[in-house]
Each structure stands twice: as C-alpha cells, then as structure tokens.
Amino acid sequence: MRTRPNKFDYISKKFEFPGGKIESGESPAETVVREIHEELKMNIEVEKEFLVVNHQYPDFGIEMHSFICSTPTRELELSEHISFKWLDANELEALDWAAADILIVDKLIKEIEQ
Numbered sequence: 001m002r003t004r005p006n007k008f009d010y011i012s013k014k015f016e017f018p019g020g021k022i023e024s025g026e027s028p029a030e031t032v033v034r035e036i037h038e039e040l041k042m043n044i045e046v047e048k049e050f051l052v053v054n055h056q057y058p059d060f061g062i063e064m065h066s067f068i069c070s071t072p073t074r075e076l077e078l079s080e081h082i083s084f085k086w087l088d089a090n091e092l093e094a095l096d097w098a099a100a101d102i103l104i105v106d107k108l109i110k111e112i113e114q
C-alpha cells in the first residue's frame with residue numbers, strides 16, 4: 001500500500017504493508033485482521049507469524065509484527081492509502097518501502113527464492 005502524505009517525510013508516500021496499531025486487549029494477529037477489514041474491507045486469515053521488527057525512526061520507534069495471511073479474493077476498497085500493488089516476492093525490492101519494512105521484504109524475497 002502506498003501511504004498518504006505524512007507529517008514525517010520519511011514515511012510520506014512510501015510503500016508499507018497494510019496494518020496499524022494494536023488496540024487495548026488485542027493480540028497482534030487480531031489487530032491485523034481488524035485493520036485490514038477497516039482499511040481495505042477485506043477479510044483475511046492469519047496463516048503464521050512471519051517476523052517481528054524493531055525500528056527507530058528519527059521521531060519515534062516501532063515494534064512491528066508481520067504475518068503471512070491468506071484471502072479468498074483480491075478485491076479491496078482503499079480508504080486510507082493512495083494506491084496499492086499486488087506483487088510477487090521477486091518484484092518487492094523495486095518499491096520505495098518505509099524503512100522499518102526492509103527486513104520483512106528481504107526475508108520474503110529470501111524465503112521465496114528457496
């Protein structure tokens with residue numbers, strides 16, 4: 001997903017994976033299901049936890065949990081992003097990713113190469 005203009009230029013219009021912040025009482029896997037439904041009107045199933053990344057941006061730090069998920073359909077409705085792309089793993093490297101996502105992208109590419 002490509003982000004909207006953001007107050008932090010190092011996140012503005014970068015590509016990111018769909019998701020968002022954990023709400024009180026939620027597990028990370030519950031968060032990703034809820035956020036993807038809220039942001040994309042898409043129903044997904046979490047298959048497995050993929051990688052936890054800790055990243056320090058100049059103004060804040062994040063701990064990001066990523067998951068391999070499946071969905072019965074690729075249909076979605078954008079509400080919070082300016083565009084999206086469905087990509088094979090070997091196409092991921094070409095995008096301008098938010099810095100925290102690079103380790104996830106690298107791991108996806110390595111796993112698919114095997």
Ligand SMILES: Nc1nc2c([nH]c(=O)n2[C@H]2C[C@H](O)[C@@H](COP(=O)(O)OP(=O)(O)OP(=O)(O)O)O2)c(=O)[nH]1
Pocket residue numbers: 011015016017018019020021062098099100101
């Ligand atoms: N969803 C998502 N967020 C990411 C990724 N990479 C990355 O650095 N982030 C950052 C951007 C945001 O600062 C934070 C996620 O918060 P969020 O999606 O709830 O977005 P936000 O802070 O812009 O929104 P909000 O709380 O004001 O509604 O993590 C990613 O791949 N996906």
